[in-house]
Amino acid sequence: MNPLTTLVEARFDPHYHNKYATLMAAGNGALGVRATHDEAYATQTRGMYLAGLYHRAGEGETTELVNLPDLVGMEIELNGEIFSLLSGELLRYHRELCFASGELTRVVDWRSAQGLRFTITSSRFVSAQRLGAFCSRIAITPHDGSATIRVATGIDATQTNSGRQHLAERELRVFDNRYLQGRYRTLDNHSDVTLCCACQVSPQAQVSFSAKNRRLLQHTQQTIAAGESFTLEKCAWVSATLDGPDDNAAAQSLIRLRECAVAGYDALLAESLQTRRAWWQGARVEVESDREQDQQALDFALYHLHAMTPRHDERSSIAAKGLTGEGYKGHVFWDTEVFLLPFHLHTAPGVARQLLRYRWLNLAGAHRKAARCGWQGALFPWESARSGDEETPEFAAINIRTGLRQKVASAEAEHHLVADIAWAVAAYGQATGDGAFMAQEGRELLEETARFWLSRTQTVNGRLELHDVIGPDEYTEHINNNAYTSYLAHYNVALALDARRRSGGPDDGFITQCEDFLARLFLPMPRQDRVIAQDDTFFSKPTIDLTRYRAQAGSQSVLLDYSRAEVNEMQILKQADVVMLLYMLPWRFDSATVAANLDYYEPRTIHDSSLSKAIHGIVAARCGRNDEAYRFWRAGCDIDLGDAPHSSDDGIHAAAAGAIWLGAVQGFAGIRIEKGELHVTPSLPQHWTRLTFPFCWRGCQLNIAMTHDTLTLITDRAVTLFIDAAAVEIDGRTVFHLTDHGWRKEAICNPTR
Ligand code: BGC
Numbered sequence: 001m002n003p004l005t006t007l008v009e010a011r012f013d014p015h016y017h018n019k020y021a022t023l024m025a026a027g028n029g030a031l032g033v034r035a036t037h038d039e040a041y042a043t044q045t046r047g048m049y050l051a052g053l054y055h056r057a058g059e060g061e062t063t064e065l066v067n068l069p070d071l072v073g074m075e076i077e078l079n080g081e082i083f084s085l086l087s088g089e090l091l092r093y094h095r096e097l098c099f100a101s102g103e104l105t106r107v108v109d110w111r112s113a114q115g116l117r118f119t120i121t122s123s124r125f126v127s128a129q130r131l132g133a134f135c136s137r138i139a140i141t142p143h144d145g146s147a148t149i150r151v152a153t154g155i156d157a158t159q160t161n162s163g164r165q166h167l168a169e170r171e172l173r174v175f176d177n178r179y180l181q182g183r184y185r186t187l188d189n190h191s192d193v194t195l196c197c198a199c200q201v202s203p204q205a206q207v208s209f210s211a212k213n214r215r216l217l218q219h220t221q222q223t224i225a226a227g228e229s230f231t232l233e234k235c236a237w238v239s240a241t242l243d244g245p246d247d248n249a250a251a252q253s254l255i256r257l258r259e260c261a262v263a264g265y266d267a268l269l270a271e272s273l274q275t276r277r278a279w280w281q282g283a284r285v286e287v288e289s290d291r292e293q294d295q296q297a298l299d300f301a302l303y304h305l306h307a308m309t310p311r312h313d314e315r316s317s318i319a320a321k322g323l324t325g326e327g328y329k330g331h332v333f334w335d336t337e338v339f340l341l342p343f344h345l346h347t348a349p350g351v352a353r354q355l356l357r358y359r360w361l362n363l364a365g366a367h368r369k370a371a372r373c374g375w376q377g378a379l380f381p382w383e384s385a386r387s388g389d390e391e392t393p394e395f396a397a398i399n400i401r402t403g404l405r406q407k408v409a410s411a412e413a414e415h416h417l418v419a420d421i422a423w424a425v426a427a428y429g430q431a432t433g434d435g436a437f438m439a440q441e442g443r444e445l446l447e448e449t450a451r452f453w454l455s456r457t458q459t460v461n462g463r464l465e466l467h468d469v470i471g472p473d474e475y476t477e478h479i480n481n482n483a484y485t486s487y488l489a490h491y492n493v494a495l496a497l498d499a500r501r502r503s504g505g506p507d508d509g510f511i512t513q514c515e516d517f518l519a520r521l522f523l524p525m526p527r528q529d530r531v532i533a534q535d536d537t538f539f540s541k542p543t544i545d546l547t548r549y550r551a552q553a554g555s556q557s558v559l560l561d562y563s564r565a566e567v568n569e570m571q572i573l574k575q576a577d578v579v580m581l582l583y584m585l586p587w588r589f590d591s592a593t594v595a596a597n598l599d600y601y602e603p604r605t606i607h608d609s610s611l612s613k614a615i616h617g618i619v620a621a622r623c624g625r626n627d628e629a630y631r632f633w634r635a636g637c638d639i640d641l642g643d644a645p646h647s648s649d650d651g652i653h654a655a656a657a658g659a660i661w662l663g664a665v666q667g668f669a670g671i672r673i674e675k676g677e678l679h680v681t682p683s684l685p686q687h688w689t690r691l692t693f694p695f696c697w698r699g700c701q702l703n704i705a706m707t708h709d710t711l712t713l714i715t716d717r718a719v720t721l722f723i724d725a726a727a728v729e730i731d732g733r734t735v736f737h738l739t740d741h742g743w744r745k746e747a748i749c750n751p752t753r
Contacts, residue, residue, distance in 0.1 A: 009095040017044040018649035025324040027307030030131035032323020052316035057164035065330020069157035077150040117143040154217035196257035197236035288690040297637035301660035321651025331383035337424035339655035362388030377451025419488035430676040450496030473577035479535035530596035553607040575609035614659030621667035630685040633663040709738040
């Protein structure tokens with residue numbers, strides 16, 4: 001494996017505080033910590049989250065991922081002056097996140113208003129090994145004579161979710177004159193949260209403690225000679241009981257903290273690095289490209305895919321912003337099954353299984369929602385948290401002139417999520433051959449989602465139709481026969497029927513109902529020019545020039561000029577819809593139909609959703625349009641990594657990170673799973689000379705490497721896949737060459753593994 005890249009912030013600019021706090025956030029799937037600065041800035045939003053710890057602050061509020069008391073902040077006073085990069089003079093600034101270790105380091109040279117120079121170096125990480133551990137370290141060196149250095153840090157429970165406080169303070173203690181502990185309980189008495197920390201300083205330092213106004217702090221003071229360094233090392237342990245209060249939890253937390261404090265920063269970092277190294281080994285995508293940012297985007301995406309995924313807990317899933325911010329309240333969307341699950345499925349299939357079990361364990365909530373709406377089966381919530389109930393806020397933005405709030409329609413009608421989950425179940429079954437899962441959780445998920453569709457139809461002139469839905473394109477609401485929804489629902493029911501037939505169970509009418517549904521469900525067919533109608537009325541709507549809005553994709557600027565109702569009446573797409581369908585079910589459409597729909601819909605799409613561009617890129621790659629595919633892929637990378645100052649303030653775009661992997665593997669490497677078969681059709685961008693990645697398929701580990709004219713597959717056991725639509729069995733190391741007649745297997749095959 002070549003060395004991993006890093007992410008550098010070379011300039012201190014308050015406009016980018018929150019963006020970098022997101023991009024450089026630390027996480028291990030259980031605990032996420034935003035990369036805010038040690039010292040306070042009014043414009044930066046601190047954030048620390050535990051996967052699955054949700055709470056509703058009060059009436060009219062939405063359940064949200066709790067922003068925990070802060071451990072990062074440090075009040076630093078240098079010879080009586082408060083240290084801030086907004087005062088004095090900044091002589092050097094460098095912040096760097098190392099994707100390999102997850103360590104974030106900042107080096108600052110600063111001249112105070114009194115004219116004294118200091119070097120301040122700080123670093124921190126969240127352990128990939130001990131899921132509650134967070135460590136930080138700061139070193140301060142005066143250069144122009146001795147200086148008195150004061151640092152106050154500890155546990156700051158004044159932190160809120162934008163003013164909403166979720167935690168009641170229960171107890172604050174300092175044990176053994178060293179270990180600080182804050183105990184909190186969510187206001188609904190459901191969860192106990194414990195934070196502990198200990199700061200290691202030199203024996204010469206003066207130390208005292210204070211507890212006031214929800215802040216438990218250690219105050220450290222020391223006079224340091226020029227050229228010497230003041231150092232403070234902080235170890236912390238963060239934990240919560242997610243399924244009821246537990247008085248033992250605090251004592252356990254303290255034990256864990258003591259273990260960490262004994263080990264210390266360096267040993268904990270080394271241990272965490274080992275865990276991370278093993279993870280990267282099974283996941284890294286390496287690209288040889290003359291543009292450095294391509295490898296960086298892949299490393300960035302995978303770093304965050306690791307940080308956001310709660311591998312330790314099947315009752316939690318991946319939030320739309322991971323554990324990096326409060327956007328979307330920490331809720332789980334279809335993003336998980338469609339944009340994130342494939343990465344796990346093909347690098348660590350057990351994680352994909354767990355993500356599906358999260359849905360399975362939440363079937364009760366999906367049944368409740370379906371019943372409440374008058375349907376049957378499982379209608380999963382559009383936005384999900386821990387309870388499995390619908391968590392979508394009822395209203396979105398307020399019109400401050402009229403005081404009226406805009407209803408969020410997704411929870412009422414954006415039902416494609418149900419079929420997306422079934423799609424992911426099928427993908428899991430095909431990629432793993434996990435019969436035990438498919439016989440129980442898989443079958444139940446497929447059947448219960450199918451039952452929903454069976455009950456959801458309307459009969460119109462003898463055919464079945466799906467009315468009043470919202471497809472992925474949320475700028476077109478409450479429409480009939482949305483192509484995406486109908487095709488996916490059809491697929492969902494076909495999967496359930498197949499599973500039921502295979503299981504050989506008794507027919508309680510389900511089989512007949514499915515057969516009838518499949519025979520009679522209306523699926524919009526391509527017109528003569530091969531374009532498929534997004535819904536019944538789409539073609540009758542006018543178009544407008546979208547150039548201006550497309551130039552500001554992601555900002556929803558069209559809604560400043562038009563109301564949602566007006567947008568609804570035009571051919572304006574927020575994100576891929578029919579194109580999304582082409583991506584999801586590629587075997588249903590021939591290449592001319594794919595190209596025609598891409599050409600028709602893309603100019604009508606603003607790409608205001610971060611889920612849009614990458615999918616267009618993959619579909620373009622499948623059409624053999626490499627340059628276009630690369631442009632879309634890069635634009636997808638820039639959703640978080642681009643220069644726009646506020647684009648990621650409230651958290652990473654988790655789905656867009658997943659799509660960076662999808663674009664490389666499904667787009668350029670041309671991996672496609674069709675009807676349970678693995679197809680590989682490489683088509684690298686011109687300036688990519690080599691692409692390599694690991695890929696799990698049916699219990700075997702494939703290592704795939706490709707250039708423009710060779711394809712090397714190394715496998716630990718025999719497996720069949722399709723190259724140029726021809727089945728080939730490979731075992732050991734197999735090389736293919738691109739010839740005028742397509743990919744040809746190398747005559748001499750070296751069977752060494
Ligand atoms: C998109 C949805 C997506 C959600 C969370 C919305 O803007 O339209 O498709 O699920 O963001 O990422």
